[in-house]
Amino acid sequence: MVRTEDLTFDYERLDEEGNVESKKRAVDHVNLHIRPGKFIAILGHNGSGKSTLAKHINAILTPTAGTLWVDGMDTKDDEKLWSIRQDAGMVFQNPDNQIIGTVVEEDVGFGPENLGVPTDEIWKRVEESLNAVGMLKYRHHSPNKLSGGQKQRVAIAGVMAMHPRCIVMDEPTAMLDPNGRAGVIRTARKLNREEGITIILITHYMEEVVEADHIFVMDGGKVVMQGSPKEVFSRVEELKRLRLDVPQATLLACELQKRGIPLPDGILNNEELVDRLCQLKSKM
Secondary structure, rough: OEEOOOOOEEEEEEOOOOOEEEEEEEEEEEEEEEEOOEEEEEEEEOOOOOOHHHHHHHHOOOEEEEEEOOOHHHOOOOHHHHHHHEEEEEEEOHHOOOOOOOOOHHHHHHHHHHHOOOOHHHHHHHHHHHOOOHHHOOOOOOOHOOHHHHHHHHHHHHOOOOOOOEEEEEEEOOOHHHHHHHHHHHHHHHHHHHHHEEEEEEOOOHHHHOOOEEEEEEEOOOEEEEHHHHHHHOHHHHHOOOOOOOHHHHHHHHHHHHHHOOOOOOOHHHHHHHHHHHHHHHHH
């Protein structure tokens, strides 16, 4: 679905005459492969380059050097731009960047309408998408009168309604409460499992990625760690050095290991931790 080859991107600072005054490298020779139908997480502290990488997948940014392909299409090919954006939908951290309608249901239906989806199918998708994010009862409201979290749900519904092959979520739950975050992640997993949509999730909440198929960890514009959730979260001390948290169950298991309790690496949730502790108790 997504492949990069030595992907590099520099932010340029221009002087008053338009000449390049300085450059800051945000993505530094990144090579990765994301297969169709996978749930992928990209982690990294602020300034690690993960959001800049995400904007390349939707061709909002194009590489300074190297190449990124979406479903075999080079993002530098202007003729493929709209096909790429039809394949790879984007959910931003700030919903105001992508809400344009004056009524919630019209905003959610805007994308499918531009794709030429028949009217009856558009309204079916609008209802399904709003229901999935818990915003169906607000379908006739103005987005301007919604809270930040409610706006984010509408933005996510708008992308879902277009049924893209890949959805890139750049910290989509940052403005939601814990229940709202859980609902959005459940919806993303449902789209991934039931419809085979590739999900690329960028987040600071470690509990959101424990069921991902693969995790990429970025630092200084580079991919510095990757693997399954168990493989990545078993490296607790390395993640701490990268200024990243780990799931609470993983951290607790690590502390218990330090105190001599023989637990395996990479415990990801409370249920697994309790199960392992009960097994140890039964052997005593």
